[in-house]
Amino acid sequence: MSGPSTYEPKTGFTRWLDSRLPVVRLGWDSFVDFPTPRNLNYWYTFGGILTVCLMIQIITGIVLAMHYVPHIDHAFASVQRIDRDVNYGWLIRSIHAVGASMFFLAVYMHIFRGLYYGSYKAPRELLWILGVVIYLLMMAAAFLGYVLPWGQMSYWGAMVITNLLGAFPLIGGPITEWLWGGFSVGNATLNRFFSLHYLIPFLIAGVVGLHVWALHVPGNNNPTGIDVKSNRDTLPFHPYYTSKDGFAIVLFMVIFAFFVFYWPDALGHSDNFIPADPLVTPALIVPEWYLLPFYAILRAVPDKLGGVLLMFGAIGVLFILPWLDTSKVRSMRYRPLARWFFGFFVLACLGLGWAGAALPDDPVPGLGAVGVDFLMMGRVLTVYYFAYFLVILPILGFVEKPASRPASIEESVLGNSSQSAPAAVPAE
Amino acid sequence: MRLIRTLFIAATGALAAVGLATAAGEYRTPEDYRFSFDGPFSSFDRGAVQRGFYVFNQVCAACHSLEHLSIRHLGQPGGPFHDPEYPNPNDNPVVRAIAAEYIVEDGPDDYGDMFERPGRPADGFPQPYANEAQGRAANNGAYPPDLSIITRARHYGAPYIRSLMMGYGEEPPEGVTVGEGLYYNPYFPGGLIAMPPQLQDGLLTYNDGTEATVEQMATDVTEFLAWASDPHMEQRKQLGLMVLAYLVILCGLLFFTYRQVWSKVKH
Numbered sequence: 001m002s003g004p005s006t007y008e009p010k011t012g013f014t015r016w017l018d019s020r021l022p023v024v025r026l027g028w029d030s031f032v033d034f035p036t037p038r039n040l041n042y043w044y045t046f047g048g049i050l051t052v053c054l055m056i057q058i059i060t061g062i063v064l065a066m067h068y069v070p071h072i073d074h075a076f077a078s079v080q081r082i083d084r085d086v087n088y089g090w091l092i093r094s095i096h097a098v099g100a101s102m103f104f105l106a107v108y109m110h111i112f113r114g115l116y117y118g119s120y121k122a123p124r125e126l127l128w129i130l131g132v133v134i135y136l137l138m139m140a141a142a143f144l145g146y147v148l149p150w151g152q153m154s155y156w157g158a159m160v161i162t163n164l165l166g167a168f169p170l171i172g173g174p175i176t177e178w179l180w181g182g183f184s185v186g187n188a189t190l191n192r193f194f195s196l197h198y199l200i201p202f203l204i205a206g207v208v209g210l211h212v213w214a215l216h217v218p219g220n221n222n223p224t225g226i227d228v229k230s231n232r233d234t235l236p237f238h239p240y241y242t243s244k245d246g247f248a249i250v251l252f253m254v255i256f257a258f259f260v261f262y263w264p265d266a267l268g269h270s271d272n273f274i275p276a277d278p279l280v281t282p283a284l285i286v287p288e289w290y291l292l293p294f295y296a297i298l299r300a301v302p303d304k305l306g307g308v309l310l311m312f313g314a315i316g317v318l319f320i321l322p323w324l325d326t327s328k329v330r331s332m333r334y335r336p337l338a339r340w341f342f343g344f345f346v347l348a349c350l351g352l353g354w355a356g357a358a359l360p361d362d363p364v365p366g367l368g369a370v371g372v373d374f375l376m377m378g379r380v381l382t383v384y385y386f387a388y389f390l391v392i393l394p395i396l397g398f399v400e401k402p403a404s405r406p407a408s409i410e411e412s413v414l415g416n417s418s419q420s421a422p423a424a425v426p427a428e
Numbered sequence: 429m430r431l432i433r434t435l436f437i438a439a440t441g442a443l444a445a446v447g448l449a450t451a452a453g454e455y456r457t458p459e460d461y462r463f464s465f466d467g468p469f470s471s472f473d474r475g476a477v478q479r480g481f482y483v484f485n486q487v488c489a490a491c492h493s494l495e496h497l498s499i500r501h502l503g504q505p506g507g508p509f510h511d512p513e514y515p516n517p518n519d520n521p522v523v524r525a526i527a528a529e530y531i532v533e534d535g536p537d538d539y540g541d542m543f544e545r546p547g548r549p550a551d552g553f554p555q556p557y558a559n560e561a562q563g564r565a566a567n568n569g570a571y572p573p574d575l576s577i578i579t580r581a582r583h584y585g586a587p588y589i590r591s592l593m594m595g596y597g598e599e600p601p602e603g604v605t606v607g608e609g610l611y612y613n614p615y616f617p618g619g620l621i622a623m624p625p626q627l628q629d630g631l632l633t634y635n636d637g638t639e640a641t642v643e644q645m646a647t648d649v650t651e652f653l654a655w656a657s658d659p660h661m662e663q664r665k666q667l668g669l670m671v672l673a674y675l676v677i678l679c680g681l682l683f684f685t686y687r688q689v690w691s692k693v694k695h
Contacts, residue, residue: 038695080496080576083660090660091667235693243689247682254675261668262468265580273581273657274573283617413694 005029030216035234036241037222039413043117044220045248046110052249053103054208058201060096068148070194072187075150076275094264100142101267102256104290107135116342118330119221125322127214130207132318137204139291144197146288150190151272156285158185158193164298167305184278224412225330226405233409284359292356293349296378297385299360310382317389324389326397334403338396345388348381355381456614458584458591461647465586465654469669471662472655477508479634480652483645487626488575491567493555496576497656499527500549506662508655518549530554568609570622579650579657586654591615593646596625 007028009015018025067086069078082089111131114120120128147158162179166172181188219228228234235241259266267289271282287295294311301307317324332339355378364372406412464473481502484494502509503517514520530547532554537543547554556572557563563571579586592615600612600619610620627642634640655661 038693077496084496084501090664094664235695239689240693243682243686247679247686250675250679250682254672254679257668257671257675261664261671264664270581270583270585273577 006033030212030237031242032236032238034216034237035219035228035231036237037220037228037233037409038235038240039222039224039409040220040241040244041223042244042248043109043113044222045245046106046113047215048245049106049249049252050103050110051208052252053099053106054201054204057096057099057103058205060092060099061198061201063092064096065194065198068194070148070191072150072190072276075148075190079149091260094260098256098259098264098267100145101288101290102252102259103138104142106252107138108290111135112346114221115345116332116339117221117223118225118325118327118332120322121325121330122322123218124214124221127211127218128322129319130211130214132315134204134207134211135318136315137200137207141197141200141204142288142290144193144200146272147190147193148197149272150276152274152276152280152282153269153272153285155185155276155278156282157287158189160285161287162189164304164308164311167308169305221330222409223331223333224406224409225333226409226412229408230410286357289353289357292354293352293385294356296352296356296374297382299356299375300378300382310386314385317386321389321393325393326395327393327400327402328397329402329405334405335396335400336403337400338393341388341392341396344384348384348388351381352378352385455617455619456591456595458587458615459594461587461590463586463647463651463654465651465661468665471665472506472508473651474508475636475638476648476651477655479636479638479645480648480650480655481508482634483627483632483649484575484652486632487645488649489553489556491556491563491572491623492575493557493572494553494576494656495555495574497659498550498552499523499530499547501656501659502526503549504659506655506659508652520549523549527551568622570609572623575653575656577657579654581657586650588615589653590646590650592621593627593649594642 005025005028007018007022007025009018009024014024017023064082067078067082067089069075079093082093084090086092114128114131143157143161147154162176162185165179166176168175177183179189179192180186181192219234222228269286269288286292294314297314298307298311301310327335327338329335332342355374358374360373360375360378362374363369364374364377367377464470464476484492500517500523501507503514503520503523504510507517509520509522509526510517511520511522517523527547527549530551530553531544532547532551533542534545535542557566560571573581579589582588592613595613595615596611598612598614600606604612604619606612606620610622611624612619613621627645629641632640632645638644658664
């Protein structure tokens, strides 16, 4: 979609620069003049929101790293010192901790939006795959970061997750010890987790660059899923989407700030304010909320190796999704059956999160009378999770009769009487 | 409308995430109590935190540490003995007097010897035991937990601490055998706690004339521990109000900017 550049350097300096290093041209073509479908809704603002989330995490994280001590004897106390004695340390740490949850909240919106509007389909397969890579890196960063305060959940979470790799035959044991840097989760583990936690956000930033690049070649998908056909379908990114994204970002910041200032502990676990103790196991070891669905999938399988494979498979299946969905229609707006299955899929993910937080043997409220416990619920929903990708989407493409679609984005916006639509004019 | 629908779905997702917190182990839900610091605009009850510090010092400190606090924290903004006349809490005479009542070990001096001296505001609160083993030996094998962040480290927070302190004296239900050195307290996970009942009516005399009932002391000490766990709460809420007001206004301005920018195009 990126056509010929419309950037014209106006001053002597910008002309000089443009013939040597055309960064201003790059920025102009990517974020000012970039032709963007005129019908993007608020679900499309989460990309911008996520960029802001990443910057917030990196900036607060760099400051926290100046005060944090990655040593098992000092880590917990250093976090307390940040909360109590470092100037505005309580604020910076709260933003970083709440920020992780907000980052995942936004990324889930972003992913579900991509699933619903078929943004993973050709020609955006690589764009989607890069997104899944970012998501994987985010989960790694979040897990590593959660270990750093060295509370009870940090320690036992690290123990559970690293032990999972021990499930692999032959190589499992050596890999686990290599990760630990010893024979148990200890000081060496904490040190390397800190190092990697600092590294990964910059990897994410790099892949985000590729993600945006891959976005700017085919251009944005849009709620109709129909390709851009003429410049009447698009608007320049600035000021139309800078203003819309700007509004959405600040609205998101309101929710963010509410948690930071008025409910900072809501998204964490109280056990993480107890220093790590290898001799005392918490009553219930649970990951942070954003990883709970995968925890439920892990526990749904009675065999440890099977559970680990299935858990990784739950992410792995996303990589091949572009080739699993056989429908020629991108947007589920015009897929009467698929949108129902998608709705159930969202519910299944939420239900898996619920099952991941609960004790497996506890009865499900409302369903306990018929003997459904959380383990059973987790298993059923796990089956649906995989069936959605591996059975439903491949088959639907052949059996589903899509609803009639508008001929163009312009027509979807203006109805059929689109003859006299004015071309986009920059706002005054 | 699309915005409202988007927001609604986003909010549902967030709430679902929050609602996932669960608890394990058999215990009674703490009695609901409205502390002075509940709610978005509230602050600590200065008198209650001061009384609570008195209870902590007289009762809890015999076995429980306050590892992550220094004595000077008592005189910080938001602290129980903060005095605006002394922006540096190390100069605060009340805090200095409290510190001077402790004997702390310092050193080594020029001859390499450790020595004892009266406490200063910059010192930490003295630890009741030299190490965990000593603490366990003195308490029948149970280690009294550090109380620096106790209200944030327990699932139900402040109401749990208050109920726990008031929760002694009930007959254990049938089938529950209370072993030696254990006490029945229905609010404690599992019901059997190694801490003996600590509070009784009239145990202490408050110098502000408040009657020292068990409930009063439990409430006060919880208020103190809530402050100790979250000493910047008041600053957090005040700053939060300004930040939210700023963001909401900015959000409104950006919304109208957005509408204005888009007013000439159909979308």
